[in-house]
Structures are given as C-alpha cells and as structure tokens.
Amino acid sequence: MRKRILLYYIVLIVVGMTITGFFVTQLTQSLYKDEVKHRLLTVATLFDHELSQASKGGSPIDYNALAKDYAGSLDRFYNLNGAAEPADVSGNAIESRITVIDYKGNVLGESQTDYNSMENHLDRKEVQQAIQGKTGEDIRFSSTLKMDFLYIAVPSTYAGSVIRVSVPLVQLKKINSLIWQYCLLGILAGLLLTMLLAFRFASNISRPVKALTYASKEIADGNYSKRADVRSKDELGQLAATFNEMAEKLDKTVTDLKDKNMKFDAILNSMTNCLVSVDHKMRIILINSIAARFFGIENQPADDSILGRPFIEIIRNHQLNEIMQQTVSGNSSSENEITISMRDEGIYRVYASPVRSSDGSAGNSGAIMTIHDVTTIKKLERIRSEFVSNVTHELKTPLTSIRGFIETLKSGAVKDPEVAARFLDIIDIEAERLTMLINDILQLSEIENKKSDINISTHNLNDVIDEVISILKGSAGQKNVRLIVDAEPNIIIQANRDRIKQMLINLIDNAINYNVENGSVCIKAAKTEGRLVITVADTGIGIDTEHLPRIFERFYRVDKGRSRNMGGTGLGLSIVKHIVNLYDGDITVESEPGKGTEFIVQLPV
Numbered sequence: 001m002r003k004r005i006l007l008y009y010i011v012l013i014v015v016g017m018t019i020t021g022f023f024v025t026q027l028t029q030s031l032y033k034d035e036v037k038h039r040l041l042t043v044a045t046l047f048d049h050e051l052s053q054a055s056k057g058g059s060p061i062d063y064n065a066l067a068k069d070y071a072g073s074l075d076r077f078y079n080l081n082g083a084a085e086p087a088d089v090s091g092n093a094i095e096s097r098i099t100v101i102d103y104k105g106n107v108l109g110e111s112q113t114d115y116n117s118m119e120n121h122l123d124r125k126e127v128q129q130a131i132q133g134k135t136g137e138d139i140r141f142s143s144t145l146k147m148d149f150l151y152i153a154v155p156s157t158y159a160g161s162v163i164r165v166s167v168p169l170v171q172l173k174k175i176n177s178l179i180w181q182y183c184l185l186g187i188l189a190g191l192l193l194t195m196l197l198a199f200r201f202a203s204n205i206s207r208p209v210k211a212l213t214y215a216s217k218e219i220a221d222g223n224y225s226k227r228a229d230v231r232s233k234d235e236l237g238q239l240a241a242t243f244n245e246m247a248e249k250l251d252k253t254v255t256d257l258k259d260k261n262m263k264f265d266a267i268l269n270s271m272t273n274c275l276v277s278v279d280h281k282m283r284i285i286l287i288n289s290i291a292a293r294f295f296g297i298e299n300q301p302a303d304d305s306i307l308g309r310p311f312i313e314i315i316r317n318h319q320l321n322e323i324m325q326q327t328v329s330g331n332s333s334s335e336n337e338i339t340i341s342m343r344d345e346g347i348y349r350v351y352a353s354p355v356r357s358s359d360g361s362a363g364n365s366g367a368i369m370t371i372h373d374v375t376t377i378k379k380l381e382r383i384r385s386e387f388v389s390n391v392t393h394e395l396k397t398p399l400t401s402i403r404g405f406i407e408t409l410k411s412g413a414v415k416d417p418e419v420a421a422r423f424l425d426i427i428d429i430e431a432e433r434l435t436m437l438i439n440d441i442l443q444l445s446e447i448e449n450k451k452s453d454i455n456i457s458t459h460n461l462n463d464v465i466d467e468v469i470s471i472l473k474g475s476a477g478q479k480n481v482r483l484i485v486d487a488e489p490n491i492i493i494q495a496n497r498d499r500i501k502q503m504l505i506n507l508i509d510n511a512i513n514y515n516v517e518n519g520s521v522c523i524k525a526a527k528t529e530g531r532l533v534i535t536v537a538d539t540g541i542g543i544d545t546e547h548l549p550r551i552f553e554r555f556y557r558v559d560k561g562r563s564r565n566m567g568g569t570g571l572g573l574s575i576v577k578h579i580v581n582l583y584d585g586d587i588t589v590e591s592e593p594g595k596g597t598e599f600i601v602q603l604p605v
C-alpha cells in the first residue's frame, strides 16, 4: 500500500513537472520569438528609414553596401550592450542579416552573402506577404547553419522593394535546454522531497488501512470482538468508526444467532421423540440426534452427509417415506400408527405436518415428522386389558359358584340341613377365595405403582423366616411336607417386614402346595458378596421348561385346575417378582419336572 502511494506520488511529480516544462517552454519560446520579431521589425523600419534617406541624394542606392553597413553597426551595437552573440554550430558568430529584394524576387543587396549568387526570392513566404503590403514572417530551418531562422519582411516605403531581416533563433535552443534542465532539477528535487513526504503521508494513510484490513481479517476468521483501532477524524477515521459499528452489530447478531441455535439444538436433541424435516423436494433439512440414532445414522456427521440427501436414502422406510410424501404434497397433518423394525420391532405413532411456504406461495415448503415410540404404552394397554379380563374371569368363577349354590338352597335344599351345611361350606370357601383374590389384586396394584418401598426399618431375617414357618406349619403338616431352614444366624435386613414376609409366604406356600406327600421344602438364607441370597427349594412336581418364562405373569398357572383347587389365585409369584423389583433385586427359577423347583432371590444388602 505504502509502496503504491509512493509510486503514485512519483508518477504525479514526473508527469506534473513534464507538463509544466512543456508549457513553460512553449510560453518562453513564444515570448522570445515575439521579442526577436519585434527587434527585427524595428531593424527593418530603421533600415527602411536609412534607405529613404539614401534615396534623397539622387544617386542610385547601393543596397548591398547599405545592408552590410547597417548590419555591421547593428552587431556592434549588440556587442556593446552585452547581448549574447549568436553563433553557428561551429561556434562562429552569426550576425543579423539584412536582405533587400525587389518585387520580382531579385535580391538587390545582402549583408552577409554575395547577393549576385543568390537565387530569386519571390517564392519565400515572408517576401510574398510583404509584397502584398503586410509584414511577412516565417521561421525556417537552415540546413547550412543547422538551426531555425526567423525571417521578417516589410515592404519598403522606398517603392518597389522588400526589406527582409533575419536572425538565427539560436537562443531558442539554449532556452529550451535551460528550461528542461530546470525541469529535470525540479523533478529530482520533487522526487527527493516526495520520497520524504510521501513516506510520511503513505504511512499516515496506510496505518489505518492496515488496521482496518487486520480487523476485517480477524472478523472473517470468526473473532467478532475485534475492532479497528483508528482514531483520526478524516474519512478513514469515519470508515473505521462505521466498520466498528458494523462489527458490533455483526457480533451481536452472531451471538444472538449462536444463542438461538444452541437453544434450538438443545431442544431438538433433548427431545425424546424422533424429529425429521424435509424440504419440498423430500431432501432432509433437519434431523435430531435421537432420530439419527433410531435410524442408525448417528455416526455420520449431521451436516454434510445427511442434510440435503433424499429422505428415503437416509431413513430407508417406505411407510414413512409415503407418509412424508403425502404430507409434502397435501395440505393436512396426519397421525399414523405403524410398526417399524429397526433393532427391535416396535409400534410407533407418526405425526406429520406440512410446513407452509413463508413467502405465501402456493404449495408447501416441506414437511416435519415426529415419531413417538408407543410400544411400551401399547404393551401396557394390552396388559391392562388382559388383566381386566383375567380379573373379571377370576371373579366370575367363584361368584357363579356362590350364586349357583344359593339358588339351589333357595329352591329347597335349605330344608335338608345336611345338604345345606355342605353347600354353605362351599359358599364359604368360594367367598374366601374371592377375598384372597381381591387381597392379592389390591396388594399387586399397590406394589406395582411404587418405585421404592415405604416403612423400611431394620429386621432380623431369621425371625421373619421363623414366623412364616409357624404360619405354614399347619398346611405343610397336612401333606406331611418337611420344612427345613438353613439360614445364617442374625441376618439383618433393611426392608418393609410385611413385604419380606409376604414374599416368603408366597414362595414357601407354593413349595408346599406343589409338593408331593412326604416331600420337603428347604429354605436357605445367606449373605454373599454384598448380596442376600434366599432360596426356597422343594421336592415337588416341578415346572416344565416351556412354562418357566411365564410363571411370574399375572394369573399364569401351569395347571389351572390344580392351582384353583389349592386356592391359588395365580398372582402369588407376580407379587413376589414385584417385591423383589421394589428392592432392586433379582429372582430366578430352576426346575425339573418330577424332581422339584428352586426359587433363588437375590437382594442387594
């Protein structure tokens, strides 16, 4: 920049000085010529006067002698007055030259050369003009003297002749070269001065420009807080102030945009549902991280390889593609429930809405789609409806039985005391079953809705086991089933005592109920590796492998009749499973039909 300014200055000076030199030369030449012309005119006029004086004598005039004589005295006059003496190329002095020519062009007299040898001068321009009565004038280059000559010719008052005076314009060359020397000197001095001044000026100009350039480069590189440090009050100062103002606004806009983008990204990526948006050509313009994960494209950088690519190419699901396409070309939102098989098969609710063009033009600018995983909801819905129908069924059976026996009693059986007593016993049993069923349902629904248990306190597990044994001793005795307890002494647990008791009752009660005559039930409890392990093993009928995965489901029974006969509700193991889950524990079952079953409960200590 500084170099360029310097160069401009130099070119400016050289061009300026050259133009000035040219015009000064022209002006000086013109002045000099005017001056010489004037002098020659004076000489011609004086010489004419000389001629008229000479003609008064009456004798013929010797033009040649007169011209020589007059030119000689003229040169002497110039020498005396210090006028610079003209000289030819060889340095010989050149005197003023006076020629007398008649109207036919014949030379009558000449101060320098032999007039007899001179050719006819009629064709000379200045002579022609003088013959016409005007003052003739011409500048011609003399090849003999190698310089310009100025010729002035006037008509003589003495009839019939023209007086021509000429002088070499030898000073002209001198003046020219002098002017050009001065111009050159001016250029050199100007250049020197320019170098000094321009360096300073250029620095003054280039410094703020440099500061502006640097600041804009920094801003272009993303450093929006950079400002140009220019304090001058000139145009560059104003430019810098405007630039800084602009940078300020840019900084604010970019910060605002970043902020909005961050919020947008945060919202988009913290969504639990998949979100994909396309433009009117079905090219992806937006996809959140959960959607990228869902469609297995999370490892691709979202900006370059996903955005702008066709929906079908990335999402690879024809159902979704069709919904999206219909939404883009249609005008209404849609809600569909579809099954998508990604890693696992799931049920998804797909909402798709068209995105209207912001410029008000016809058609949509694209569409947006959200995909909600409703697999769990659907599963829960199914479980709930199954549960309701199971409960209804379970309640219906004893109720039907009770009503049947009441009808029988009403229609006369009541009169037979023996039959009546038997029927009433059955009604009692069925009512008891109903109570148990309702209790189990209530218990299950209470645990089911809990994330952690209440009423937790410190208890001795051995005491709880003993209590359960004493409760179930009677039913075990009826079947002659031995109850063996093999527990570490003093196992202290932090739990709701009633829950642990309920869990043990359900497991041990099953172990007795599904046992064989003279069988046994072994209850073990021990703390190992920070876990409390309780096992209930029986020598009973066992469970077929195919049933094992389902026995913890509500109302699932391997043998419905047997379970019912034994007063089972089909909810016992389900309650156990929920209690174990409440304590972040784990329950497993191992069984061999005909040999026995073992339930292993592991609880964190």
Ligand code: ADP
Binding pocket: 506, 510, 511, 512, 514, 515, 538, 540, 541, 542, 543, 551, 556, 557, 558, 559, 563, 564, 567, 568, 569, 570, 571, 572, 573, 574, 597
């Ligand atoms: P139920 O009230 O019918 O006993 P549970 O939920 O307690 O319901 O048990 C579910 C089913 O699992 C039972 O119907 C039974 O078929 C089977 N079962 C549970 N415990 C045992 C066991 N110890 N031995 C054999 N089968 C069992």
